[in-house]
Amino acid sequence: MDSLYFLIPVSALLVVVIIYIFLWAVRSGQFDDLEGPAHRILDEEELDVTQQQAEEDSEK
Amino acid sequence: MTKEPCFHCGLPVPDNTHFRVDFAGQSKAMCCPGCEAVAMSIIENGLASFYTKRTAFSPQMELVPDALINDKDYDLASEHSSETVETSLIIDGITCSACIWLLEKHLAKLPGVSSFTINYATRRASVKSDSTQVKLSQILSAVREVGYQAYPYDEGKQQEQLNKERKGFISKMAVALFCGMQVMMITIGLYLSGTEGMDPVMLEFLRWVSCFFTVPVLLFSAKPFFQAAWRDLKQLRPGMDVPVSLGILGAFFASLLSTVLNEGETYYESVCMFVIFLLLARYIEFLTRLYAVQSSERISQASPVTALQRNGKGQFETVLASTLKIADVVQINAGAVIPADSCVISGKTAVDESILTGENEPVAKAVGSLLLGGSHNIESVVFAQVSCVGEQSTLSTITRLVDRAHAEKPAWVQRADRFAVVFVWGIILVTGLTAWHGWVNEVADWFSISLSVLVVTCPCALSLATPTAYTAAMSALFERGVVVTQGSALEVLASSDHIVFDKTGTLTEGSMRIVACTILGQLNESQARDIAECLEQYSDHPIANAFKQKSSASKLPVSNIEYKNGAGLSGVIDGQQYYLGSKSFIEKSSGTTVDVLSLKGTPVILSNEREVLAIFEIHDVVRTGVPEMIEHLLSSGKGVSLLSGDHFSSVQWLAKKVGIEQYWSDLSPLDKLDKLESIQATGTKVVMVGDGVNDAPVLAKADVSISVTGASQLARASSDILILGDDMKNIQQVLALSSTTNAIIRQNLCWALLYNIGALPIAIMGYIEPWQAALGMSVSSLVVVLNSFRLRFLRRR
Numbered sequence: 001m002d003s004l005y006f007l008i009p010v011s012a013l014l015v016v017v018i019i020y021i022f023l024w025a026v027r028s029g030q031f032d033d034l035e036g037p038a039h040r041i042l043d044e045e046e047l048d049v050t051q052q053q054a055e056e057d058s059e060k
Numbered sequence: 061m062t063k064e065p066c067f068h069c070g071l072p073v074p075d076n077t078h079f080r081v082d083f084a085g086q087s088k089a090m091c092c093p094g095c096e097a098v099a100m101s102i103i104e105n106g107l108a109s110f111y112t113k114r115t116a117f118s119p120q121m122e123l124v125p126d127a128l129i130n131d132k133d134y135d136l137a138s139e140h141s142s143e144t145v146e147t148s149l150i151i152d153g154i155t156c157s158a159c160i161w162l163l164e165k166h167l168a169k170l171p172g173v174s175s176f177t178i179n180y181a182t183r184r185a186s187v188k189s190d191s192t193q194v195k196l197s198q199i200l201s202a203v204r205e206v207g208y209q210a211y212p213y214d215e216g217k218q219q220e221q222l223n224k225e226r227k228g229f230i231s232k233m234a235v236a237l238f239c240g241m242q243v244m245m246i247t248i249g250l251y252l253s254g255t256e257g258m259d260p261v262m263l264e265f266l267r268w269v270s271c272f273f274t275v276p277v278l279l280f281s282a283k284p285f286f287q288a289a290w291r292d293l294k295q296l297r298p299g300m301d302v303p304v305s306l307g308i309l310g311a312f313f314a315s316l317l318s319t320v321l322n323e324g325e326t327y328y329e330s331v332c333m334f335v336i337f338l339l340l341a342r343y344i345e346f347l348t349r350l351y352a353v354q355s356s357e358r359i360s361q362a363s364p365v366t367a368l369q370r371n372g373k374g375q376f377e378t379v380l381a382s383t384l385k386i387a388d389v390v391q392i393n394a395g396a397v398i399p400a401d402s403c404v405i406s407g408k409t410a411v412d413e414s415i416l417t418g419e420n421e422p423v424a425k426a427v428g429s430l431l432l433g434g435s436h437n438i439e440s441v442v443f444a445q446v447s448c449v450g451e452q453s454t455l456s457t458i459t460r461l462v463d464r465a466h467a468e469k470p471a472w473v474q475r476a477d478r479f480a481v482v483f484v485w486g487i488i489l490v491t492g493l494t495a496w497h498g499w500v501n502e503v504a505d506w507f508s509i510s511l512s513v514l515v516v517t518c519p520c521a522l523s524l525a526t527p528t529a530y531t532a533a534m535s536a537l538f539e540r541g542v543v544v545t546q547g548s549a550l551e552v553l554a555s556s557d558h559i560v561f562d563k564t565g566t567l568t569e570g571s572m573r574i575v576a577c578t579i580l581g582q583l584n585e586s587q588a589r590d591i592a593e594c595l596e597q598y599s600d601h602p603i604a605n606a607f608k609q610k611s612s613a614s615k616l617p618v619s620n621i622e623y624k625n626g627a628g629l630s631g632v633i634d635g636q637q638y639y640l641g642s643k644s645f646i647e648k649s650s651g652t653t654v655d656v657l658s659l660k661g662t663p664v665i666l667s668n669e670r671e672v673l674a675i676f677e678i679h680d681v682v683r684t685g686v687p688e689m690i691e692h693l694l695s696s697g698k699g700v701s702l703l704s705g706d707h708f709s710s711v712q713w714l715a716k717k718v719g720i721e722q723y724w725s726d727l728s729p730l731d732k733l734d735k736l737e738s739i740q741a742t743g744t745k746v747v748m749v750g751d752g753v754n755d756a757p758v759l760a761k762a763d764v765s766i767s768v769t770g771a772s773q774l775a776r777a778s779s780d781i782l783i784l785g786d787d788m789k790n791i792q793q794v795l796a797l798s799s800t801t802n803a804i805i806r807q808n809l810c811w812a813l814l815y816n817i818g819a820l821p822i823a824i825m826g827y828i829e830p831w832q833a834a835l836g837m838s839v840s841s842l843v844v845v846l847n848s849f850r851l852r853f854l855r856r857r
Contacts, residue, residue, distance in 0.1 A: 001259070001262065004262070004265075005265065008265075008266075008269055011242065012242070012269065012272065012273070015238050015239065015242060015273070018238060019234065019235055019238050019239075019276075022231075022234045022238075023231050023234070023235075026227050026230050026231050026234070027227065027231075031227075031230060032179065033179045035157075036160075036178075036179065039157040039160065039161070
């Protein structure tokens with residue numbers, strides 16, 4: 001049972017970290033559009049050639 | 061052969077039409093030129109895979125004549141100093157995710173647009189563009205090209221505030237959930253094992269850990285409750301936040317005392333549970349409010365206020381009202397909003413200032429009178445000189461008034477709140493008595509019993525019963541193209557028993573066409589048309605649109621324009637006085653009699669002082685769904701009647717066609733008002749459906765007023781419900797939903813009262829633990845909120 005004296009503070013620390021990350025995610029707008037990314041991932045591969053070219057150019 | 065539906069919108073293709081589009085080597089049938097044009101531009105732009113991706117048909121498109129699109133107004137509104145501009149757009153007509161793909165791909169091709177992204181959840185787009193390369197009107201027409209409607213909107217303060225509030229809610233719920241989880245975990249362990257056999261040091265340790273996790277819940281998550289309770293207490297009007305805060309604080313400090321002394325009960329888990337459930341209920345309530353705000357926003361921000369300003373060459377051009385300067389001369393058409401505080405320099409008219417002064421009677425204005433910006437010109441064209449702009453002007457006062465009206469709680473919320481105040485005092489009293497009784501009689505757990513009483517009786521469910529139902533109904537209706545500006549209108553609507561319709565623009569589409577022209581005088585047809593067109597430029601009456609469709613190249617100067625509300629207008633062209641308007645107007649002003657009984661459409665007559673020159677026969681298209689709606693209304697036992705200013709034969713023709721038995725024709729706005737009052741005098745509640753300038757007083761007088769698409773701004777301002785779509789069956793939907801809403805409100809109130817009254821004695825007897833009380837209270841609120849939410853998912857009828 002003595003291990004609890006160590007494990008519970010560790011879990012407390014974890015909770016603090018999780019809350020910090022979550023609050024960051026909310027503030028930086030990660031939750032603003034919950035549906036979009038699920039659809040967007042399907043669209044990406046159909047970029048037509050000219051557009052791909054343009055994107056590559058802009059990256060250079 | 062079975063008929064193939066329209067490839068674009070999925071509606072049946074009418075007979076004898078052959079609009080077709082080639083898609084993947086096949087020829088597909090289209091129902092109308094609008095759909096054909098859209099499908100062509102989609103395919104030509106290399107975006108044909110839209111049709112394979114989509115999961116729902118697109119809305120049917122109508123070809124809108126370029127003359128009717130006033131996108132240029134938006135360019136005026138969006139002049140920026142910087143090159144890169146960020147604009148927000150509201151997009152209409154999105155049916156599935158492929159629509160978003162299509163729009164994003166199509167708009168990204170537009171030169172000068174650096175990014176165009178649509179938020180799937182809100183259906184709003186944000187555009188980044190280079191203002192030197194692309195104008196806002198070009199972006200809007202690109203959206204229209206592929207079959208959608210876009211309106212720019214200003215991401216106002218209110219929206220920003222709501223977004224902040226939403227993020228605040230999510231953060232607070234997350235903290236409460238994560239911390240509450242830890243506390244519950246420890247508490248459940250203690251429940252299961254019991255505290256007897258436990259090492260006292262471990263027990264103390266676990267209690268301090270629970271305390272540690274409860275502190276952020278108390279300080280961060282529960283903060284809004286404390287703030288609201290404090291505000292209420294300062295005003296001596298305790299709302300439901302007062303018992304909530306008392307419960308939370310009481311439970312926490314009692315637990316803290318037990319922890320420090322290391323004896324007695326702790327209620328940390330109750331504190332956390334209470335906060336979690338309350339936040340959840342409030343968040344759902346907030347979401348319904350968010351939908352409601354987003355729907356009303358569309359109306360208020362759809363189009364900028366413009367003015368017709370005289371430029372250096374003496375011509376009038378459209379400018380943005382906010383750019384007007386003192387001493388500018390503006391032309392104000394009948395039916396239009398007065399763009400700025402100004403002084404009449406020519407013409408006379410009557411102005412409706414009810415928005416500013418609350419006075420329903422029109423105020424007469426002549427040369428030298430002051431016009432208030434934001435009021436409505438209802439009689440004739442005037443020219444005026446701007447006398448005041450900026451902060452002091454009436455127009456900015458109105459914006460402030462509108463903001464205040466938005467911020468003010470509607471009457472029904474106030475009613476619910478007043479009720480809650482009484483209730484809260486009762487709760488505090490009962491809790492106090494329970495505590496005192498327990499203390500005096502030395503009941504061991506008097507504190508936990510009174511805590512349970514305090515929490516279990518919290519009137520959250522009661523005060524949520526009405527507002528959540530209204531907001532859910534409003535957002536459900538919004539999705540069907542109906543905007544409710546007054547929640548309580550739904551309540552009245554459900555108990556209404558007579559519906560009065562206007563004819564032109566309401567039962568009919570209001571898109572007038574000249575179908576015949578009979579020449580009686582010495583003018584030839586084109587001369588007569590030219591004169592009529594020039595006169596009608598100064599009118600905003602729906603019939604005037606028939607003359608406006610063709611922009612005549614030869615513009616004759618018109619002077620001394622006078623507008624007779626709803627009946628006609630007169631003016632001088634080339635020194636000759638002309639009258640244009642209804643039969644009764646012409647007969648009065650020219651002193652001749654006109655025979656129009658043989659005509660089916662609405663006659664518009666052109667005359668001079670002595671004789672009738674020409675009769676134009678104007679036809680109007682009946683809106684879709686009108687006969688079905690009338691039949692439905694009649695079969696559900698409501699009275700239906702038709703009030704129109706038009707002449708007898710055209711009113712009779714329409715009434716027969718749609719199945720209305722009670723109709724009156726040749727009514728002036730005042731007659732309409734009298735008729736309405738005579739119906740109301742018998743004790744029936746009257747719903748008025750209208751659109752025009754002349755309907756505004758009647759709409760304001762009716763118990764519930766509904767205005768339809770294309771209604772004049774004046775009519776919109778005085779109505780409770782706006783129908784945005786063209787389908788009149790929406791009125792049926794509103795009626796059906798209003799009675800369901802009332803039923804839901806009754807259910808909610810019953811449930812809330814039953815719960816509060818039923819739980820009280822059990823709590824007083826000490827059968828309810830504080831955390832169970834927290835659960836009970838929150839579940840009862842959630843039941844109310846979810847029951848209201850049902851309104852959003854009701855089947856379309």
